[in-house]
Amino acid sequence: MLYFDHSATTPIDPKVLALMQEVANTHFGNPSSIHKYGQKARAIIEKSRRQIADALSVKSRNIIFTGGGSEANNMVLQNLLYSDKKHVITSSIEHPAILKVLKHLKNFGISYTTVPVDKFGMVDPINIESAIRDDTALISIMYANNEVGTIQPIAEIVKIAKNNNVLFHSDAVQTPGKIQILINELDIDLMSFSAHKFYGPKGVGFLYIRDGIKLYPMIIGGGQEKKLRAGTENTPGIAGLGLAMELAVKNQPNAQNHLQILENHFKNKLAEIYPDAIYNGHPNLHLPGLVSVTIPSVTSDMLLVNLDMKGMAVSSGSACSSGTVKPSDVLKAMHISNQHNISSLRISFGKGNTIEQVDKLIEAFDEILKKYNRKK
Numbered sequence: 062m063l064y065f066d067h068s069a070t071t072p073i074d075p076k077v078l079a080l081m082q083e084v085a086n087t088h089f090g091n092p093s094s095i096h097k098y099g100q101k102a103r104a105i106i107e108k109s110r111r112q113i114a115d116a117l118s119v120k121s122r123n124i125i126f127t128g129g130g131s132e133a134n135n136m137v138l139q140n141l142l143y144s145d146k147k148h149v150i151t152s153s154i155e156h157p158a159i160l161k162v163l164k165h166l167k168n169f170g171i172s173y174t175t176v177p178v179d180k181f182g183m184v185d186p187i188n189i190e191s192a193i194r195d196d197t198a199l200i201s202i203m204y205a206n207n208e209v210g211t212i213q214p215i216a217e218i219v220k221i222a223k224n225n226n227v228l229f230h231s232d233a234v235q236t237p238g239k240i241q242i243l244i245n246e247l248d249i250d251l252m253s254f255s256a257h258k259f260y261g262p263k264g265v266g267f268l269y270i271r272d273g274i275k276l277y278p279m280i281i282g283g284g285q286e287k288k289l290r291a292g293t294e295n296t297p298g299i300a301g302l303g304l305a306m307e308l309a310v311k312n313q314p315n316a317q318n319h320l321q322i323l324e325n326h327f328k329n330k331l332a333e334i335y336p337d338a339i340y341n342g343h344p345n346l347h348l349p350g351l352v353s354v355t356i357p358s359v360t361s362d363m364l365l366v367n368l369d370m371k372g373m374a375v376s377s378g379s380a381c382s383s384g385t386v387k388p389s390d391v392l393k394a395m396h397i398s399n400q401h402n403i404s405s406l407r408i409s410f411g412k413g414n415t416i417e418q419v420d421k422l423i424e425a426f427d428e429i430l431k432k433y434n435r436k437k
């Protein structure tokens with residue numbers, strides 16, 4: 062099998078897995094216990110927090126562990142229930158862990174404005190500024206999109222938030238190991254991360270919370286995570302997350318270069334066999350190695366199934382259920398026609414992919430398009 066779906070999830074780095082196994086086997090104590098077993102588990106959790114803080118040049122006290130990216134996003138948005146101001150500004154291409162949460166919270170007095178994006182999936186900061194109201198509490202804009210990879214003008218948006226005394230949150234789940242993440246430099250208030258997107262384990266992530274921001278817990282019980290997230294900590298997962306983040310940030314320049322080479326190679330080779338391919342997302346300001354491509358002569362579900370039969374995993378933005386293909390909401394928001402929408406695939410390369418594997422993927426495309434006589 063060849064795996065080209067790293068934006069969905071990544072395999073665990075062997076070093077991370079070895080650490081998690083050791084922690085699960087040996088350091089199984091409850092981190093809240095007083096005895097040595099507990100002390101060791103507590104030390105492992107605090108080491109992970111330091112690793113993350115050092116990698117992101119922030120303080121350990123600013124990191125709160127969560128059960129992943131969705132939970133971190135939920136924690137930020139659900140806190141609006143306790144805020145005097147109850148309006149949020151977000152974009153039309155956020156992950157469902159933002160957009161569906163806001164739709165839900167609408168039933169409980171939260172209102173929100175979704176600013177549009179242009180044909181590249183880019184938010185215009187001017188639209189954010191003009192959406193600000195007296196009761197705006199939060200602006201939540203993702204750092205980079207998971208379907209088309211477009212990197213948002215975060216620095217400008219943060220400036221607007223600061224000038225208007227509004228908190229700024231960013232879902233940065235797709236960025237570690239691919240581009241540099243600037244938290245202090247940009248003066249970010251809140252930022253969500255998830256380990257399984259950067260060769261760490263699933264079901265664990267964290268929320269960065271700037272000093273001085275007071276949040277209420279979403280999960281209440283024991284006093285873990287400074288009373289912000291109850292529940293006995295997932296020590297092996299947290300240990301894995303810390304190491305995965307350290308490795309992701311340390312190797313980021315090399316990884317970025319490698320992913321860009323794979324992406325360029327794929328695009329050059331595809332042009333030789335199918336010159337009519339259309340690429341979605343911003344041409345330059347996008348995550349390296351994430352390719353959203355429209356092959357107008359075939360539907361993405363047909364390509365995806367045929368690639369799967371050849372042992373190659375890619376993804377489509379459109380969701381297929383009960384025989385009908387539902388167009389991707391992200392591509393729709395980018396004003397991509399329905400016909401092109403349902404012919405779009407996402408190929409996301411990872412650190413383990415090679416040029417030879419990309420060549421095999423191109424060969425597979427060639428065979429499938431020939432088989433269905435859809436070559437241009």
Ligand SMILES: Cc1ncc(COP(=O)(O)O)c(C=O)c1O
Binds near residue numbers: 068128207254
């Ligand atoms: C941009 C973005 N936000 C949030 C999430 C959800 O993260 P998790 O799977 O850790 O809950 C994902 C994962 O698909 C994502 O791509």
